[in-house]
Amino acid sequence: xxxxxxxxDRKQEAEQLIAKAVEIAKLSKAxxxxxxxxxxxPDDFLAREAGPQYVYDKRSEKRKEEAAIIxxxxxxxxxENEVEAEGLLIEGPVIKSLRKITEKHQIDLVVAGHRKKxxxxxxxxxxxxKDLVDELNIPLLAVPLDKKHLK
Numbered sequence: 328x329x330x331x332x333x334x335x336d337r338k339q340e341a342e343q344l345i346a347k348a349v350e351i352a353k354l355s356k357a358x359x360x361x362x363x364x365x366x367x368x369p370d371d372f373l374a375r376e377a378g379p380q381y382v383y384d385k386r387s388e389k390r391k392e393e394a395a396i397i398x399x400x401x402x403x404x405x406x407e408n409e410v411e412a413e414g415l416l417i418e419g420p421v422i423k424s425l426r427k428i429t430e431k432h433q434i435d436l437v438v439a440g441h442r443k444k445x446x447x448x449x450x451x452x453x454x455x456x457k458d459l460v461d462e463l464n465i466p467l468l469a470v471p472l473d474k475k476h477l478k
Contacts, residue, residue, distance in 0.1 A: 328355040441469040
């Protein structure tokens, strides 16, 4: 195993997911890729003109903050854990973006968080973990997230 991707959805999950990925990376001397996928801006000029500028400014500022946080995690990993790491902030649909990254960087394992949902919720939403496994065709480690870390 040479490359492990850590898919971060929320900042609160990061510590737990990165810790699990570091364990595996140390055992296999793998490189960690810390990834966060964010929503894309509209591609066409007309769609961009339709909304107020402050929406785009706020989204841009949020992306800068997210990118800075990812870089902090990467630097901490390099210093504290002696693990090779890179961080990426990507715009686009989650599954499609992760597929591109796994192919481009020859990812061997994806580490993602898992939150328990109630039955009614699961009836009306897509199963992203199953979609990821089907789409990526590489192993996915679903880490159960502690509720105390998510508040």
